[in-house]
Amino acid sequence: MSPLAMRNWVPQVWPLRPGKARNLTLLFFLLLLAPLTLCAQHFNGDKALNYAREFVAIGPRWPTSPGHLKAEQFLRDHFKHDNVEEDTFTANTPIGPVAMRNFIVRFPGKKDGVIVLSTHYETNYPLRTINFVGANDGASTTGLLMAIADQLRGKTLDGYSIWLVFFDGEEAIQTWSASDSTYGSRHLAAKCGRDGTLGKIKAFMLADMIGDKDLDIERETRSTGWLVDLVRQAAHKYGYDRYFFQTEEAVEDDHLAFLDRGVPSIDVIDLDYGPNNSYHHTAQDTLDKVSAHSLTIDGDVFLETIKEINQR
DSSP: OOHHHHHHOOOOOOOOOHHHHHHHHHHHHHHHHHHHHHHTOOOOHHHHHHHHHHHHTTOOOOTTSHHHHHHHHHHHHHTTTSEEEEEEEEEEETTEEEEEEEEEEEEOEEEEEEEEEEEEOOOOGGGTTTTOOOIIIIIHHHHHHHHHHHHHTTSOEEEEEEEEEEESOOSOSSSOOSSSSOHHHHHHHHHHHHHTOGGGEEEEEEEESOOBSSOOEEEETTSOHHHHHHHHHHHHHTTOGGGEEEEEEOOOSTTHHHHTTTOOEEEEEOOOOSGGGTTTTSTTOOGGGBOHHHHHHHHHHHHHHHHHHHHO
């Protein structure tokens, strides 16, 4: 149509029956809202919090306690239809030999390699006399991984296989030291080194104490740089920048056993828990301090980071 014809053109309007007009109006709004609906899809932090609530209801779960056996059974029951390995071992501790158990839940992928997402699930042995339930410290991230499993289950993943690992014995039995801490991760890293699995791990990501309502995830300075960058990019994509890496600190945690063996590893941790860190390792570490909103942020960022690792 020429410019002159366009200036003289008058659009033709045909009258619509009322019912048809309503249908077209509804269709217009559905099309308009569809992109917004797609963008609004987030990780289900409420489900993660519900799992954490069930786990906290077990009570304290320090090694050798009845609660510890209940925690093991809780994980066993939840993952009974999945490909789960119970990695049992005996730890030499200051109180003597202690039976411990890691849980490894495997979800197969199409690419050759593994991404590990991990947490610890037990509570602190020295705090066994104060009803320490570790709602943030252990339970929140156990619930997080359980909810992530719900999104992985029942399909072959397009990227690398994903292993969800629930470590036992992260906490010290007496006093934190290189030999009295991280029993489960040190055992599994050594085992993976012996059986050749270690070389298949493309990335190891640890979640620790990140259910805190006042979320402030620090940059752990020994973590692998490119993994830190991917987590930062994932947080930025969702507009979560203020919750990540405003401070930095070196942290001894379950990632070090893998990092020391050459596996790219990151500790995603919030060590600022309560005013002046006053809730950490106290009886105040209760479920009311944990937030579905924080767990939504965690899940969004972990799942986006997994996508980025697969594309790397």
